[in-house]
Structures are given as structure tokens and as C-alpha cells.
Amino acid sequence: MVNITIDGKQMTVEEGKTILEVAKANGIYIPTLCYHPKLRPIGSCRLCLVAIEGREKPVTACNTPVAEGMVVRTSTPEILEMRKGIINMILSMHPEDCLTCEKAGNCELQECAYNLGVKKGTLPLEAQELPVLKENPFIVRDYNKCIACGRCIRACKEVQCQRVLDLVGKGSEARAGATVGDQEITLEEAGCVFCGNCVQVCPVGALLEKDSLGKGRQWEAKKVRTVCTFCGVGCNLEVNVKDDHIVRVRGYENPLVNDGWLCVKGRFGNDFVESPERIKRPLIRVGEKGEGKFKEVSWEEALDYTAKRLQEVKDKYGKQSIAAFSSARCTNEENYLMQKFMRAVIGNNNIDHCART
Amino acid sequence: MTNSIKEIEHNDVLLIIGSNTTEAHPNIGQKMKQAARRGAKLIVVDPRKIELVDYAYLWLPITPGTNVALINALMYVIITEGLTDKEFIETRTEGYDELWSVVKNYAPEMVQELTGVPAEKIYEAARTYATTDRAGIFYTLGITEHTSGTNNVMNLANLAMITGHVGKEYSGVNPLRGQNNVQGACDMGALPNVLPGYQSIADAEVRERFASAWNCEIDEKFGLRIPEMIDFAAGGYIKAMYIMGEDPALTDPNINHVRKALANLDFLVVQELFISETAKFADVILPGASFLEKDGTFTNTERRVQRVRQVLTPRGESKPDWQIICELATKMGYPMSYNSPAEIMDEIADLTPIYRGIRYNRLEGDGLQWPCPTIDHPGTKYLHAGQFPRGKGLLQGIEYQPPAELTDEEYPILLTTGRMLYHYGVTTRRSASLESFRPEEFAEVNPEQATALGVKTGDKVKVVSRRGELITKVRVTKRVKPGMMFMTYHYKESPVNILTNAAFDPITKTAEYKVTAVRLEPVNK
Numbered sequence: 001m002v003n004i005t006i007d008g009k010q011m012t013v014e015e016g017k018t019i020l021e022v023a024k025a026n027g028i029y030i031p032t033l034c035y036h037p038k039l040r041p042i043g044s045c046r047l048c049l050v051a052i053e054g055r056e057k058p059v060t061a062c063n064t065p066v067a068e069g070m071v072v073r074t075s076t077p078e079i080l081e082m083r084k085g086i087i088n089m090i091l092s093m094h095p096e097d098c099l100t101c102e103k104a105g106n107c108e109l110q111e112c113a114y115n116l117g118v119k120k121g122t123l124p125l126e127a128q129e130l131p132v133l134k135e136n137p138f139i140v141r142d143y144n145k146c147i148a149c150g151r152c153i154r155a156c157k158e159v160q161c162q163r164v165l166d167l168v169g170k171g172s173e174a175r176a177g178a179t180v181g182d183q184e185i186t187l188e189e190a191g192c193v194f195c196g197n198c199v200q201v202c203p204v205g206a207l208l209e210k211d212s213l214g215k216g217r218q219w220e221a222k223k224v225r226t227v228c229t230f231c232g233v234g235c236n237l238e239v240n241v242k243d244d245h246i247v248r249v250r251g252y253e254n255p256l257v258n259d260g261w262l263c264v265k266g267r268f269g270n271d272f273v274e275s276p277e278r279i280k281r282p283l284i285r286v287g288e289k290g291e292g293k294f295k296e297v298s299w300e301e302a303l304d305y306t307a308k309r310l311q312e313v314k315d316k317y318g319k320q321s322i323a324a325f326s327s328a329r330c331t332n333e334e335n336y337l338m339q340k341f342m343r344a345v346i347g348n349n350n351i352d353h354c355a356r357t
Numbered sequence: 358m359t360n361s362i363k364e365i366e367h368n369d370v371l372l373i374i375g376s377n378t379t380e381a382h383p384n385i386g387q388k389m390k391q392a393a394r395r396g397a398k399l400i401v402v403d404p405r406k407i408e409l410v411d412y413a414y415l416w417l418p419i420t421p422g423t424n425v426a427l428i429n430a431l432m433y434v435i436i437t438e439g440l441t442d443k444e445f446i447e448t449r450t451e452g453y454d455e456l457w458s459v460v461k462n463y464a465p466e467m468v469q470e471l472t473g474v475p476a477e478k479i480y481e482a483a484r485t486y487a488t489t490d491r492a493g494i495f496y497t498l499g500i501t502e503h504t505s506g507t508n509n510v511m512n513l514a515n516l517a518m519i520t521g522h523v524g525k526e527y528s529g530v531n532p533l534r535g536q537n538n539v540q541g542a543c544d545m546g547a548l549p550n551v552l553p554g555y556q557s558i559a560d561a562e563v564r565e566r567f568a569s570a571w572n573c574e575i576d577e578k579f580g581l582r583i584p585e586m587i588d589f590a591a592g593g594y595i596k597a598m599y600i601m602g603e604d605p606a607l608t609d610p611n612i613n614h615v616r617k618a619l620a621n622l623d624f625l626v627v628q629e630l631f632i633s634e635t636a637k638f639a640d641v642i643l644p645g646a647s648f649l650e651k652d653g654t655f656t657n658t659e660r661r662v663q664r665v666r667q668v669l670t671p672r673g674e675s676k677p678d679w680q681i682i683c684e685l686a687t688k689m690g691y692p693m694s695y696n697s698p699a700e701i702m703d704e705i706a707d708l709t710p711i712y713r714g715i716r717y718n719r720l721e722g723d724g725l726q727w728p729c730p731t732i733d734h735p736g737t738k739y740l741h742a743g744q745f746p747r748g749k750g751l752l753q754g755i756e757y758q759p760p761a762e763l764t765d766e767e768y769p770i771l772l773t774t775g776r777m778l779y780h781y782g783v784t785t786r787r788s789a790s791l792e793s794f795r796p797e798e799f800a801e802v803n804p805e806q807a808t809a810l811g812v813k814t815g816d817k818v819k820v821v822s823r824r825g826e827l828i829t830k831v832r833v834t835k836r837v838k839p840g841m842m843f844m845t846y847h848y849k850e851s852p853v854n855i856l857t858n859a860a861f862d863p864i865t866k867t868a869e870y871k872v873t874a875v876r877l878e879p880v881n882k
Contacts, residue, residue, distance in 0.1 A: 136794065137789070137790035137791075137793045137794050138790055138794070158391075158394075159387065159391070160387055160390075161387070161390035161391060161393075161394055161412070193379075193383070193778060194794075195383065195387075210790070211789070211790055224666050224667075224668045225664075225666060226648070226649065226664070226665050226666045226668060227537070227648075227655050227657075227663045227664070227665050228537065229537040229538075229648050229655075229784075230537065230781045230785070231381060231382050231383070231535065231536070231537065231781065232382065232533060232534030232535055232536060232537060232538075232539060232540060232657055232658035233362065233382050233383075233384050233385055233533075233657060233658060234537065234655060234656075234657025234658065234659075234661060234663055235384050236663070239649065239668045241668055241669065244669055244670055245669070246649070246668075246669070254723050255363075255723075256361075256362070256363055256661075256723045257362055257363075257384075257657065257659075257661065257663075257723070258384045261384060261387065262384070263383030263384055263387075263778070264383075264778060264779060264791070265383075265778075265779070265780075265781055265785060265788075265791065268788070268790050268791065269781075269784075269785050269788040269790070269791045270649065270788070271787075271788050271789055271790065272630075272647075272784045272785060272786075272787040272788045273630075273647040273648075273649050273650070273669065273672070274672070275631070275787040275788075277631055277632075277787055278630055278631065278644070278647075278672045278673060278675070279629060279630065279631060279632060279642060279644040279673070279675065280644060280672065280673025280674060280675065281644065281673060281674045282641065282642065282643055282644060282674070283632075283639075283641070283642040283644075284640065284641055284642075285639060285640050285641070285642075289619070289620045289637075289638045290616065290619075290620055290637050290638050291637065292632055292636075292637040294632075294642060299674065299676075299684075302641055302643060303643075303681075303684055303685055303688050304688065305641060306626050306641050306643070306685060306688075307685060307688035307689045309597065309623075309624040309626075309640065309641075310597055310599070310624065310626070310689065311689060312624075313596045313597040313623055313624055314597075316596075317596045319576075320578075320594075321594065321595060321596040321597065322595070322596070322597045322598070322599070323580075323581055323586040323589070323590070323595050323597075323598050323599075324598065324599040324600070324601070325583065325586075325598070325599070325600040325601060325602075325603045325605065326542055326545075326547035326601055326602075326603075327538075327542065327601045327602030327603050327678075328535075328536035328537070328538050328539035328541075328542045328602075328603075329536060329537060329538060329602045329603075329648075329782070330538065330542070330601060330602050330645075330653075330678050331538065331541070331648075331651070331653025331654055331655060331665055331678075331679070331698065332538065332541040332542075332544065332545050332653065332654045332655065332656060332662070332702070332705065333653050333654065333679050333698040333701035333702060333705070334601070334653065334677070334678040334679045334682065335538070335541060335542040335545035335546075335547045336545040336546070336547075336553060336701060336704075336705050337678075337679050337682040337683065337686075337693070337701065338547060338601055338678075338682055339545060339546045339547045339548075339552075339553070340571060340693075341599075341682050341685070341686050341693075342580075342599075343552075343567070343571070343573070343575055343576070344571045344572075344573040344686075344691055345573075345686045345689050345690075345691040345693075347573070347574065347576055348576050348578070348580055349549045349550070349558055349576055349578065349579055349580030350549060350580040350581045350586065350595075351546075351547055351548065351549060351580055352547065352548060352549050352580070352581070352582050352583045352586065353539070353542045353547045353548075353583075353603065354536065354539065354583070354603055354608070355539060355542065355543050355547075355548060355865075
């Protein structure tokens with residue numbers, strides 16, 4: 001443990017922690033953009049500069065470990081000016097379209113500008129018009145909004161280990177791109193597996209879920225924690241819903257299973273639930289078997305008919321003449337009831353599911 | 358899994374066998390790649406040059422169907438070089454001599470031709486696995502979907518036991534379960550020989566307990582497994598079937614036979630989200646609600662029971678499957694009624710020792726891993742600490758048996774099947790983004806076969822097995838060895854299970870999806 005002072009507050013903290021981690025844990029605000037708690041801190045945005053007594057220059061709090069006797073000041077007038085200058089510069093190169101931006105309300109650049117009171121970018125910088133890339137069905141990349149914080153690059157490298165993205169271009173053209181030489185290539189060509197974990201760590205509106213565009217802002221959505229169904233890992237989802245429709249899916253931050261990360265199916269594939277091909281009412285077959293022709297009936301009629309036919313088969317051929325497939329996609333409670341149905345209602349053990357696949 | 362997912366972060370060696378983890382279990386695959394990044398050694402045993410091979414310390418390019426021989430050779434090296442955990446063998450296992458009497462005939466030099474794995478790689482893999490403390494085995498269907506599936510699994514257990522790599526943190530035998538709740542469906546007794554919690558139908562005391570709780574008789578006769586149900590339906594002994602959320606007419610082996618069986622039924626009721634290939638044979642289709650439209654629990658591959666929460670209202674007039682089953686049971690004269698899935702879990706917990714401590718109010722956080730035997734039990738992170746369920750672990754020598762079907766002059770190419778990253782079962786075909794990205798099959802064939810056939814990536818070929826044929830596009834790639842090809846089972850337009858063999862493992866009745874002899878023919882473009 002080491003003893004340090006931040007903004008006059010004395011504390012004893014764990015060795016090896018950074019100034020930023022200690023400050024956050026103690027409710028002291030230090031703005032950040034390139035920092036993400038699950039990625040290696042690189043101190044590149046320099047917003048988290050703090051003054052340390054006895055040192056001539058300020059240091060970046062995100063990657064400076066605490067040390068015994070350290071006295072830190074997080075918001076001297078000089079530091080506040082530096083931070084405002086940084087935000088001013090970013091905003092001067094950033095599209096001023098917060099009114100229609102998907103990220104509004106959940107944008108960390110907005111939050112920094114708000115907290116520092118920077119209303120707009122005032123520097124005479126010429127921002128190049130950069131492409132908005134939509135070449136794949138999952139991720140939209142709006143390079144005009146990229147602030148080159150490198151979070152997506154680190155998520156791709158450190159979390160997904162794909163190394164698809166790199167920092168390319170200079171000045172207002174600096175961005176996290178997929179390139180070979182100087183040539184822009186598609187994410188697929190660059191070896192992307194579309195996990196979308198880059199989207200999840202992007203602090204601004206540069207990386208977005210394509211299918212979510214226009215479906216609702218962050219604050220409008222109800223967020224529900226549930227479990228993915230695309231394999232046995234059991235990743236936790238945070239499903240964003242508005243007006244009874246899925247807006248987007250993010251990884252729920254549970255450290256024990258998926259730690260907030262998802263794959264392409266879990267993040268982008270759950271729209272199958274809203275497919276127009278879903279069966280909406282009970283159906284009774286009218287065509288030949290295998291032909292796929294049915295008529296819609298009421299639940300009452302469908303269940304009466306099913307119960308009658310199952311009973312007839314049982315009476316005529318005996319209880320061993322009926323079998324059931326339960327489902328590895330359904331819940332525990334449903335599987336429990338299905339086997340109970342066969343054992344208690346039909347009276348045999350002819351119950352199985354794709355247990356071995 | 359005997360271990361937990363999180364423990365992968367601390368593994369020093371990962372023996373990954375028959376698992377294309379980054380595509381089939383992407384987030385566990387991601388953790389394996391992270392492990393490689395921090396210096397852990399990945400030993401990848403797979404016939405294909407899968408993504409994990411790029412991160413591997415060693416790749417053993419095994420010929421499908423020869424797992425038993427390879428694992429025996431690994432044990433041969435470990436035993437002859439004195440790398441076993443003698444104390445573990447002594448105190449925790451029995452049958453070592455019998456195991457050695459079989460393994461002694463499997464020197465790496467003897468199996469390298471059969472398995473396709475050079476002897477020196479077998480030596481290096483065996484030494485690396487045996488001499489590392491935190492060494493885990495990870496496997497999936499490349500191990501189980503063989504006529505030798507049970508033998509493969511038992512042999513992996515042998516390997517873990519003779520090295521003491523089981524029954525502790527960071528070391529164990531870890532099957533990665535394929536479906537989101539296949540673990541739970543097994544736990545719940547949706548199996549023909551056990552009641553919930555793997556309590557045997559053969560045990561009269563167990564039957565009596567359930568009969569009394571459910572107010573019914575429990576039949577003492579074991580039920581039928583799926584392949585037997587299919588055969589019995591085709592033979593006219595099974596007259597009616599109730600199929601909930603499965604699509605055997607697409608995903609079971611030799612689907613021509615499955616379809617004949619379904620057509621032969623007097624009555625078929627299917628509970629589904631979509632009109633699946635199976636549902637086309639139904640007399641009645643009952644619309645079930647999707648996982649986003651209901652409450653419940655799933656149990657993941659590390660035995661963690663987690664809450665599923667309702668996000669949307671059921672689409673159309675669909676209903677949660679648990680409600681449908683209750684209504685049908687009630688109509689058939691057996692009143693079944695619960696106010697919520699939480700009430701069903703209370704009943705499960707009462708009757709199931711490994712779930713006894715599981716209640717919804719305890720699942721609000723990160724869930725609980727079974728065994729969870731009491732209401733204040735924290736759950737179990739890893740299994741078999743101190744002892745195995747049967748007491749001492751049984752080492753059993755296992756002889757190599759060839760797959761049911763071998764290649765020959767007429768069918769010279771070995772077809773193996775599996776998943777790919779962008780699809781899962783049948784649901785993803787209804788996801789607009791996933792479907793637009795990967796709308797059709799691209800069977801993987803080696804350049805040698807492609808040249809012989811005169812095809813290039815994107816061309817169509819006809820694939821013919823002893824049971825059926827189909828037409829598919831190909832991708833020419835060295836991911837598969839010469840003489841081998843690979844297809845997924847996701848596409849009904851090129852349904853690979855027309856080709857596959859319904860030969861089964863004698864114990865589990867799992868089909869040999871991984872080995873089919875085929876030939877390729879050109880088609881007119």
C-alpha cells in the first residue's frame with residue numbers, strides 16, 4: 001500500500017494502481033477519451049493530464065502508477081486550459097452534427113465538452129471530408145468522427161487478437177483504418193471477424209452498428225440483461241429495446257463469462273427473432289406431408305386437436321408408441337416440463353434431444 | 358467443463374482437440390488466442406488448418422477418425438518417458454496396468470501413418486502437456502461425433518488422469534457444449550434413461566420419489582434415443598411425435614431416412630419459431646416464443662445456471678414453450694399450472710440434488726454453477742476435487758477402431774462437417790445481416806482435388822456419398838488436406854446430411870458426422 005494525496009485528499013491505496021484508477025475509485029473526475037478500463041492505457045489523448053508536486057511537467061493519469069508520498073492535483077488552472085485546448089482542437093475537426101448523431105447522449109466527446117464547458121471548436125483547421133464506409137452488413141465506419149483515440153485498435157489487437165485496424169493518416173485525416181500500403185481495404189479483406197467489440201469501445205459515433213441506425217438513441221432504449229443462444233458459452237447480452245423492438249445488442253459487463261465482449265452472431269444476429277417468417281398463429285396442415293401447406297387456427301382448436309390425436313394414438317397403439325424431442329435451445333424450465341409431460345402424461349421415457357451435437 | 362471459462366486466463370498449456378473454437382465458441386476462442394498472446398502454449402489437434410493453428414505452439418493435423426490411436430500414442434510417450442503423475446495414479450485411479458497393456462502397442466512411430474501426425478510432433482505434444490502444471494484439455498464434436506466418440510472421450514480422461522491434470526483449478530477435461538442450453542436440457546432429464554439431475558430411471562427409489570411428487574407412475578423401461586425414435590417411426594412402431602425446437606429433417610444424419618420416418622407418422626406436432634424442414638411434415642405447428650420473449654434459465658458449458666429475461670412481447674400469438682406444454686398437459690387430463698418459470702425452478706430444485714440450491718432470487722447476479730446442493734452453497738467452480746463420482750477414476754485401455762465408413766476407389770474423398778462463424782443451426786438464416794453476408798455454402802476442397810476436377814473457388818461441384826448427393830459451390834483452400842473436404846450443415850439448399858452416415862457410437866448413439874466417404878463430380882456451369 002502507498003500513501004498519496006489527490007486534490008488535498010489523503011488516501012492509502014494499493015500499489016500498482018494508476019492515478020486515474022485511484023481517482024475514479026474515490027469519486028474524483030478526470031476526463032478521458034483514449035482510456036478504456038479493459039484496454040492497455042496509452043496516454044495518447046492527454047486529457048487526463050494531472051500535476052504532480054515536484055515534477056516540472058504534468059503527467060497522464062491513465063498510465064502513471066501511484067507512488068509513496070505522491071501529491072497530485074487534477075485540475076489546476078493550467079491543466080484545465082490544456083484540456084479545453086485539446087477538446088477545442090478535436091471539435092474543430094469534428095462534424096457538428098450532434099443533433100442527428102446516433103451517439104448523442106452516450107458520446108464521451110460530448111461528455112468531455114460538457115464537463116469542460118467547451119461549446120464548439122474555434123480553431124481554423126480544415127477538416128478533410130473522409131469516407132463513411134458501409135461495405136459490410138454489420139459495422140458502419142464514419143471516419144469524419146474518428147478522434148484517433150486507438151481504442152478500437154487495441155480492442156482488435158488485445159481482446160480479439162485480430163489486428164485488423166491500425167492508425168493511419170495525419171492531422172484531420174488521422175483515423176483507425178484497415179489499409180494495405182496506403183490503400184483502404186474492406187474489413188473482410190483485412191481479416192475482420194465482425195465481433196463488433198471495436199464498436200462497443202468506440203467513445204464517439206465513428207463506429208456504429210449498421211442495423212441500429214435511426215432506431216433510437218441510447219437514452220430511449222430500455223436495457224435488459226439476458227443470455228445469448230448462439231452457442232454453449234452463455235455470453236451475457238444487454239439488449240436495448242424501444243417500442244417492443246430490438247434497437248441494438250451490446251455485451252453485458254459480467255467478468256465471469258464474456259466480460260462484456262461478444263461475437264458477430266450474438267451482437268448482430270438476434271434480428272432473427274423479428275423475422276417476418278415467424279409463425280404467428282397455430283397451424284394445421286392442409287397439404288401433403290413435407291409440402292409445407294397449412295391453415296391458421298386458434299390456440300383452442302390447435303390444442304384440442306393435438307390432445308385428441310395424441311390420446312387416440314396412445315389408446316390405439318399403447319403408451320410406448322409416442323416419442324418426443326425436447327430442445328437444447330429452450331430453457332431449463334421448458335425442458336423439465338417436456339420430460340415431465342412425456343413421463344407423467346404420456347407415461348413413457350421416450351424423451352431425448354440433440355444432447356450429443 | 359470440469360473447469361470454468363475464466364480459468365483459461367491462467368492455463369499454461371491448452372490441448373485443443375476436435376474443436377474449431379474461434380468459429381463454434383467464439384468467445385472461448387477469443388480467450389484461447391489471448392492466452393497464446395501472453396505466452397501459453399496451444400496444442401491444436403485438428404484435420405483442418407483452422408484459425409487457432411495460427412496461434413498454436415504445435416499443430417497436429419490428424420486424419421479424422423483416428424483420435425484414439427493418437428491419444429494412445431501421447432500416453433505411450435508420457436508413460437515411457439516417466440512423465441506421469443505417479444501419486445495421482447496411485448491415490449485417485451485404478452486400472453493403470455490394464456491401460457498400459459493397450460497403450461504399449463501405440464508408439465508414435467507406429468501411428469504416424471495412420472493418424473497423419475509425424476511422430477516427432479506427438480513426442481513434443483506429449484512432453485509439453487505432461488510437464489506443465491496448468492494444462493487443460495478442450496474438445497467438442499470432433500471428438501464425439503464418431504462411432505468411437507465414447508472411446509475418444511474416455512481416452513482423453515485417461516490422458517488427463519495419468520498426468521494428474523484433472524480435479525483441480527486450471528486443469529481438467531473440458532467439453533465445450535454446442536447449443537446454448539444442451540447442458541441444461543441434459544441436466545433436466547430430457548434424456549431417455551435419467552430423470553432430472555442424472556438420477557437413473559433404473560433406480561426404484563428415484564422412480565418412487567418422482568412418482569409421488571408428480572402424482573403418476575414412472576415407467577421403469579428406458580426410453581428411445583433420437584436415432585432409435587427415427588428408426589422406430591420408419592418401421593411403424595412409433596406412431597406419434599412431439600418435437601419442440603429441433604429440426605432433425607435438416608440436422609440429423611442421413612436425412613432422407615429421417616424424412617421418410619417423419620412422413621410415416623400418424624401424427625406429428627411441432628413447436629417452433631419457423632416452418633422448419635421438420636415442421637413441413639407436421640400435422641399441427643404450435644408457435645413458440647423466442648428466448649427474447651420469455652423468462653427462464655439456461656445452463657452454459659461451464660455448468661453456470663443463468664437467468665434468461667423477457668425483453669420483447671411474444672411475436673404474433675406465439676407463447677412461451679412452458680405455457681404451451683402446461684396447456685396441452687391440462688387438456689390431456691393432467692393439470693399442469695405454474696405462475697412463472699421461477700415456480701418451475703422451485704420444483705426442479707426440490708427434486709434435483711445438483712440444483713437444490715438454485716432459486717431465482719439467487720440468480721440475479723452472475724448465476725450459479727452446479728453442483729449447488731444447498732440454498733447457501735456458492736456453486737462449484739471446478740469438478741472432481743478430491744474424488745470422482747465413482748470414487749477412483751477408472752483407467753481403461755482403449756483399442757483404435759476405424760471409422761464406420763472408409764474411403765475407397767469409388768468414394769475416395771473424406772468429407773468432414775461442422776459449423777462456421779456466421780451461422781448457427783437454423784435461426785441465423787433468418788438474420789438479415791448474417792444471411793446477406795454468408796448466403797450459401799462454400800465447401801472447402803484442397804487445390805489438388807480442385808485441379809483434378811478443373812474447378813476454382815465459386816464453381817459448383819456435385820458431392821456424392823453412398824446415401825445421397827448434392828450440389829454446392831466450392832472454396833479452394835489448403836485449410837483442408839489433400840483427400841479431404843469440409844462442409845457446414847447450415848444450408849437447406851445443400852443439405853450436407855443427405856450425405857452423412859447414420860452409423861452411431863454404440864453407447865451415446867451419436868452419429869459419425871465427422872467421417873463420410875464421398876466423391877466429387879463436375880457439374881455443367
